[in-house]
Amino acid sequence: MSRSQITRGARLTQADVAPHADGRRDDAGCPVLHVDMDAFYASCELRSRPDLVGLPVIVGGDGSRGVVTAATYEARRYGIHSAMPMSRAKRLCPDVVILPPDFALYAEVSAGVMAVFRDVTPLVEPLSLDEAFLDVSGAIRRLGPPAVIAEDIRSRVHDEQGITCSVGVASTKFVAKLASTRAKPDGLLVVPADRVVSFLHPLPVGELWGVGEKTEQALLRLGLATVGDVAHTPVDTLVRALGHAAGTHLAALAWGRDPRPVEVPEGEKSIGNEETFPRDVDDPEVVRRELLRLSEKVASRLRQQGYAGRTVVLKVRFADFSTISRSRTLRSPTDVGRDIYGTARDLFEALGLQRARLRLVGVRVEGLVDVDEAPRQMMLDEPELGWREAEQAVDRAGARFGRGSVRPARLLRTGEDDGFGGAPVAPRPRG
């Protein structure tokens, strides 16, 4: 690694504590790296739009109900942040540049970044497209101490993918994640193993992993404002306020105890799709058509990834934002859109809604198993070649002619965006 690479970003920092008197390396005992891309979606877009570098740019749907998916640091200076309604972002910064999301691009860049990580260690645990934990304990002899490995990763991501990232180096996942957040943007922060407590205790409770708005309010009601306050509170008190899992978990985190190892994920646990209507809907036929579209989409993703699932979950959000879900477990796992739709529709009908105004519907399939290991329940009247084979044929047609080139007749409506991409096209007549 060149000197220029090491100094790029000029933010090789450590927790603000006194150095070791005996000359030990500060990253000794810190094999966990948390790597987080800076404003990932926006950074991907700026690679092909250098004219926008330095301007407030946000990525997100520009519809009436869109939210900000990512914001450059220039946009954040106006108070814009992710998950903020687009309408508000535009009010805060009328000149903000809005770009529609291109998830295929982000997936491609993410694959390149993850390849860099796996070049360093096989122990990579991705958390999302733009961040991952790495356990580099097995790479230290080959590549050097964790801080050097971290800088090398930052340089390679920058040189190969043209975006910047921040890295936290620590003894546990939780502290590494906090460190990368505090190193942003384009920085590196090492929290030495024996300074974890002094690093953690001054932080506000909201920084604890798993503490969102509700839990933060609950903790503040107990008079607990900092991580140190939580650390010095009896576990029983936390358990009473937050439940067993959250209470014991936070008590451990507040002392820097996080036994979770970096793990290569085994696979998905559920696959689902949901959609917010552009305007609230009270026509049951529109809802049924949307359920069919979502079910087909979920089934297609299941087949693509080689899964079948046993539990179908229907999600309904009403105009007042209240949300309910209903689920049904099938006799055997399925990856057939027809089955998923039939179950989702039954669940919807069972709600007995009398023209309630709906904001969103969603379909999710849980209890995933490898499709080759899934027992198939043949119906007495089921033909040998059934819906599954038909939908597999649709998958093949989609791969050849474009996704959505063949679809259920109910979803064929000229000019209607059904989310399959492209204009609706009727299947070519056979023969």
Place this chain on the structure above:
DNA sequence: TCTGGGGTCCTTCAGCTC
């Protein structure tokens, strides 16, 4: 201000079996 979409995990409760 007015709240997307994709996920995971946890808690609570009800029903069932032993």
Place this chain on the structure above:
DNA sequence: TCTGGAGCTGAAGGACCC
């Protein structure tokens, strides 16, 4: 035969994360 408790599973909802 009846009853109560333990343990399991499924269902529903909530909180959280990115």
